[in-house]
Amino acid sequence: MRLVTGEGYWSPLAWLAAAAGVLLLAGLLWSRGRRDWKRGTEEELPFLSGEAAPEGARVGGQHLYWGFVEGLRPYVERLRAFHSGFVADYVAWFVVVLAMALLVAMV
Amino acid sequence: MNLAPHASILAIAVPLLGGFALPLWAKLHRRLGELWLFLVGAFTAAMVVLLAVQVFTGGIQVYTLGASSPGETLAPGGFPIRIMLVVDGMGAFTALISVLVALVSFLYAWRFLTEDHGKTLALTLGLLLWAGMLGMVLTGDLFNFFVFFEVTSIAACGLIGYRTWEARGVEAAFKTMVMYTVGGLLVLLAIAVLYGEHGALNLAYLSSRIQGSLPDRIALGLLLGGLLMKVGAVPAHMWAPDAYGEAPAQAVILLVANTQASLYGLLRILFTLFGGITDPVVGWLVTGLGTVTLVVAALMAVIQTDLGRLVAYGAVSQIGYMLLGVGVGFTVIRARPEYGLVAMQGGIFHMLNDAAAIGLLFLCVGAVERAAGARDLRGLGGLSHDLKWTAGFFLLGALALAGIPPLNGFASKFMIYESSFRLSPILTALATLASILLLAVFIRAFQGAFLGPRGKPSEPEPFGMVLAMGVLALAVLALGLAPDFFVRHLVAPAAEALWQGRDLYLAAVLGG
Numbered sequence: 001m002r003l004v005t006g007e008g009y010w011s012p013l014a015w016l017a018a019a020a021g022v023l024l025l026a027g028l029l030w031s032r033g034r035r036d037w038k039r040g041t042e043e044e045l046p047f048l049s050g051e052a053a054p055e056g057a058r059v060g061g062q063h064l065y066w067g068f069v070e071g072l073r074p075y076v077e078r079l080r081a082f083h084s085g086f087v088a089d090y091v092a093w094f095v096v097v098l099a100m101a102l103l104v105a106m107v
Numbered sequence: 108m109n110l111a112p113h114a115s116i117l118a119i120a121v122p123l124l125g126g127f128a129l130p131l132w133a134k135l136h137r138r139l140g141e142l143w144l145f146l147v148g149a150f151t152a153a154m155v156v157l158l159a160v161q162v163f164t165g166g167i168q169v170y171t172l173g174a175s176s177p178g179e180t181l182a183p184g185g186f187p188i189r190i191m192l193v194v195d196g197m198g199a200f201t202a203l204i205s206v207l208v209a210l211v212s213f214l215y216a217w218r219f220l221t222e223d224h225g226k227t228l229a230l231t232l233g234l235l236l237w238a239g240m241l242g243m244v245l246t247g248d249l250f251n252f253f254v255f256f257e258v259t260s261i262a263a264c265g266l267i268g269y270r271t272w273e274a275r276g277v278e279a280a281f282k283t284m285v286m287y288t289v290g291g292l293l294v295l296l297a298i299a300v301l302y303g304e305h306g307a308l309n310l311a312y313l314s315s316r317i318q319g320s321l322p323d324r325i326a327l328g329l330l331l332g333g334l335l336m337k338v339g340a341v342p343a344h345m346w347a348p349d350a351y352g353e354a355p356a357q358a359v360i361l362l363v364a365n366t367q368a369s370l371y372g373l374l375r376i377l378f379t380l381f382g383g384i385t386d387p388v389v390g391w392l393v394t395g396l397g398t399v400t401l402v403v404a405a406l407m408a409v410i411q412t413d414l415g416r417l418v419a420y421g422a423v424s425q426i427g428y429m430l431l432g433v434g435v436g437f438t439v440i441r442a443r444p445e446y447g448l449v450a451m452q453g454g455i456f457h458m459l460n461d462a463a464a465i466g467l468l469f470l471c472v473g474a475v476e477r478a479a480g481a482r483d484l485r486g487l488g489g490l491s492h493d494l495k496w497t498a499g500f501f502l503l504g505a506l507a508l509a510g511i512p513p514l515n516g517f518a519s520k521f522m523i524y525e526s527s528f529r530l531s532p533i534l535t536a537l538a539t540l541a542s543i544l545l546l547a548v549f550i551r552a553f554q555g556a557f558l559g560p561r562g563k564p565s566e567p568e569p570f571g572m573v574l575a576m577g578v579l580a581l582a583v584l585a586l587g588l589a590p591d592f593f594v595r596h597l598v599a600p601a602a603e604a605l606w607q608g609r610d611l612y613l614a615a616v617l618g619g
Contacts, residue, residue, distance in 0.1 A: 076406050082342065
């Protein structure tokens with residue numbers, strides 16, 4: 001069950017065995033944690049830097065990796081500008097690819 | 108009657124004719140239509156599997172239409188003038204992918220669509236698209252390749268825009284149609300140039316005659332341009348997020364398979380038709396476009412808030428990985444076959460892995476849209492309370508697509524990373540960066556759509572949809588846990604057929 005890749009190999013079963021060991025260790029650590037957590041109390045509320053959570057507060061998908069996304073945004077917005085939604089622009093970019101293909105084919 | 112010698116033509120003819128007959132049966136009774144679809148789907152799948160077994164055990168299969176026997180490839184005078192189907196390992200591999208995707212698509216549509224929402228029309232177009240894909244990958248004739256290329260284009264645009272009551276789908280269909288038409292015209296022009304130069308349309312015969320003259324090279328450039336557009340390579344990819352994002356889920360996975368049929372066409376052109384004259388610089392073009400594709404699409408996915416468009420950009424980025432793998436392979440395989448072949452296998456294996464993982468994600472998007480009536484991640488949440496299966500399948504597909512071991516995406520990406528590193532570590536670094544971006548994107552999407560407190564109660568997914576998603580989830584697990592089995596029995600013969608199979612391909616048609 002080994003996928004030979006030239007440089008080495010990949011064995012999913014070996015990985016699963018290692019993952020099982022890590023899970024066992026994690027389970028051991030978890031079992032030694034506090035047992036006084038109560039479901040249905042304020043302990044379930046999201047932790048917002050120690051601030052009181054507003055009514056109906058929820059950490060949604062758009063909040064995850066917020067800094068990561070905002071950091072990338074200036075670069076991505078430039079890319080978004082290319083995706084104008086105008087079909088004439090689509091064809092223009094296709095002409096660019098065609099020109100590259102013809103150039104390479106002629107070499 | 109022994110159907111085995113006719114498997115290749117039946118694999119194309121049955122879904123083509125069955126698709127046109129489907130509305131007639133459905134008109135008589137809805138159940139008759141469903142029964143007909145089941146029969147056509149099962150028979151076509153059986154023919155493709157039979158054909159694949161023939162190819163993987165007995166080598167290239169040739170079927171000549173209009174001859175006194177299917178094996179009679181040359182007309183009197185020694186010229187291959189008849190229409191011919193030529194199936195090698197790569198053709199059989201791509202046809203098997205289309206079978207997996209088409210059967211899952213029809214199973215999903217069984218409960219996903221209703222007659223009020225154009226079910227029969229969608230299934231008819233789906234069968235025609237499948238027939239077109241099979242025609243593209245099984246034909247040995249360049250003009251027939253163009254005909255089936257157009258069949259897939261028309262059926263695909265129909266599938267994107269048949270929901271005429273939704274403006275965005277129609278707009279996406281129009282844009283895709285414009286791009287497909289321009290690309291198709293260039294492919295036709297290339298075929299006309301080759302016909303004018305060599306007076307033939309048979310792929311093997313043309314391959315034996317092409318010497319690298321100026322018209323030959325112009326035809327190569329035109330074919331490369333047209334096929335790279337249909338594959339969805341950046342920057343000619345812009346139709347793809349529109350199409351994938353707006354088509355209904357059961358149609359999108361067929362569009363993904365159609366993209367892979369076009370990638371097959373690109374590989375056939377590079378390795379077989381122009382295999383005698385192309386040099387590594389073409390491989391660099393494919394490698395470069397693949398790298399740009401995977402990075403740009405992953406970056407674009409970061410800022411999407413529509414779940415459908417987010418997965419659509421994920422799908423485009425996976426095309427980049429396939430192009431990177433086969434591009435690296437094409438660049439170095441003659442000089443360094445030991446890692447060029449691994450790169451080729453990685454790119455080809457990723458076709459199958461992508462079909463399973465991204466197909467699963469698109470089906471999950473369909474289930475979300477059906478349950479919540481929306482796809483905007485800013486308004487979704489808590490769907491795992493009602494859509495338990497969909498939530499699990501989405502997580503599985505997302506992790507697979509991001510290349511998390513031991514799921515299937517990892518195995519093929521690992522092969523691509525290792526081999527591209529030998530060509531240039533920058534390629535590997537960019538490919539890894541794109542995978543990290545995709546992991547972040549899909550974790551955000553999973554959190555946004557499925558986690559959190561329960562919102563408006565949603566109806567659970569019907570059994571047919573769960574079953575369809577389950578088939579792809581099983582494929583993701585099986586391909587991930589036993590990659591060596593699939594690489595040895597399916598991927599390696601496909602890669603060998605491209606790399607070292609040109610002479611065999613020509614000999615199977617032209618003799619000698």
